[in-house]
Amino acid sequence: METVKNIIIGFGKGGKTLAKFLAQHGEQVLVIEKSKQMYGGTCINIACLPSKRLIIEAAHGTSFEDAVDGKNVMTSQLRQKNYQMLASEDNITVLDGTAHFTGNHTIDVQTPDGHTLSYKGERIFINTGATSTIPDIPGLKDSRFLMNSTQAMDQPKLPRELVIIGGGYIGLEFANMFTSFGSHVTVLDHHQTLLPREDDDVAEMVIQNFKDNGVRFEVGVDIKAIGEQDNQAAITFARTDNRETTIFADKILVATGRKPATAALDLQNTDIKVAKNGAIVVDDLLHTSVPNVWAIGDVKGGPQFTYISLDDFRIIKDELFGNKERRISDRLIVPTNVFIEPSLAQVGLTEREAQKQEKDYLLFKMPAAAIPKAKVLKDTRGLLKVLVDPQTNLIIGATLYVQEAQEIINMIVLAMRAKLPYQMLRDQIYTHPTISEAFNDLFKQSVDKKE
Template structure:
């Protein structure tokens, strides 16, 4: 059904609200197909991943690993004084990468004929958006199809005094030009641990605070125990099972945090504080009601398995749609919506979502967790191998961690978890076997180059025998 357009509204075949992973790929691909596409972006060309999240954080994390290597120079045969960290240089290296990525995005938008509009978009009716332009004024546009790709943002909770303390989120953390003398990290999740380790390696005295009895509550206990122990050895202090009652002071100068544990109250002091306690979808200011788009109780846009919203010819993708908060999940959202627009069927149900935590060593996982299998009474055989048995790790001097896999009665892999150097790269071959319905022996019986990390998969599954 054709859109009803008020006088003055520009008509497009497709309007994309937000240039995150799914949104930008839909704009590029549909534009290349010859459709007239408009994309509205408030600030970050290409979304959060290339600007303030995935790639910038991994850039800084890599600099921190170089700093860690600098402290191990004698181990590798170098008699050199440990160099001093210059966070301005670290930041500029990150900024240079971001500028290059933004330029790549701009060129691709232009090459695919996408009308890129800088401003804040808000629905004023079904499939109709008014954009408050960054350059001033407004622009009203309408689309036969609209795709919402507005992402999510870090939340700063209403702990007394926290907002007044102006805590860093990951955005401000990535813009630091000095090494914090001391840092309190609120939250022992993925973002919190990645930054905690990076800052500790740069020279900060880091304390991680979490209300739970252990970090990464969705991960297996053996994984968390080993990872927490490794981070503790790097000087990170953990205050677990602790509730933050109040915060005073100002981040960047001096902050004081009052904690409550089961036994007592405790006061922590630091120069900086990082809030890493979760994210919320960016759906509260885009006028969803005006468009007939319903939200869930936690603010995500309601979608079906095709990522269609409650409004006709309107899709939602990525974080704002409640998809797993990973860039690679959003990329699959792009494929689902593109196929739907093309008249084909691809759905979100039953998706296999892998992920990697980029601490050092990395934590990579896909499929069923062992703790989850135990809770559900699912029968499995366990294959487990220390990373030290993967001989490539010995050449690197990074032998910490282990590999493990759950094997079902039919010899198929139910789940795979790896904690070790570079193990995120091991996920793809395991996923391929799982998705193809092959038995674990498909990996066990490969001839894999020696010595490589992927060779560890052969020995992991060989640990179950050759019968």
């Protein structure tokens, strides 16, 4: 059994960045990745970048088939670049295979050629990400029409009729994308209300814009069975009045969330604690319950974003080579973004959350139609909402539903982290025409928060 200073299981954002950093500090690193199609991790191969590429291509009028081809070229280039980034380092070995724990610090790796290699790691970093969940609906798992988000981006042709199970953020992104490509999309969700975390005015506007684009929503439904009829999927569901309806589709996209990918690790052979949802339990420094074993990214549960995985790397880097000051609990201001049209970005408190916490606030609110750049972009849909603490003039939350929100939300985040009063954004000189200059007008005067 070979002993290695650092073993990283999984080629994701946090793990690959950590591998490069350790190697450049003269440490030996073994990176284990079960699929050659996943060099670089989930984001560049099957999630953030390919999905956003397709969303942009759809908005630009590119055909679905051409868009998929272009996406594949991009991901192939990124995958090779990421592989070379690690493989070119003298201190890094990239090993293709599936890792299984045999003890707290020992693993076996099954390679594609059938061999089993055994290693002991002085440090082990688990970075295996997450996998799609499939709800327990009769006939769904065996349906030939079923696809997850990864498969949806690799279809040989555009489905004319598409049913999406799940009306959360991922479901909405794909509904937006496929509708733009020309599919007829129906979204089924068992919740009575879509986008429950968002304020009512924002959620209603988002859903109405989807409906205006032709998306059909069925909420509060109980999907009874998935069958087949006339070479199409037959989806039978019941509404709240127990009245059953059957609709038909060329494909069914399941967008009901992702769960930590720990099942294949054989963690039962270790003292590593695992939560009921399969997530590896970690402390504030990403330590597992076994000394010198860490968990990075989606596999530990919590927000599933590549920038969270990158920040996990920063925590470990600071522990091993820095001042040991960074913590998970320090991540109090983390933005999110849903890549729909227009884009929906959020950070901090929503108005609903502020009211629930009985927090006093000033509300600044403005329609996107008041922004000159929105007119230039030919999309004046949307709304900007920012909450400010009246005692300190500091921003405590923002929801931006507007074109390019994914960019300008970062200005809000910076202001919040730097504890800048909202007047700094109000009085800033911006280039013109830009979406960001909307802050000049947005922050002129607060509105009655009871409106």
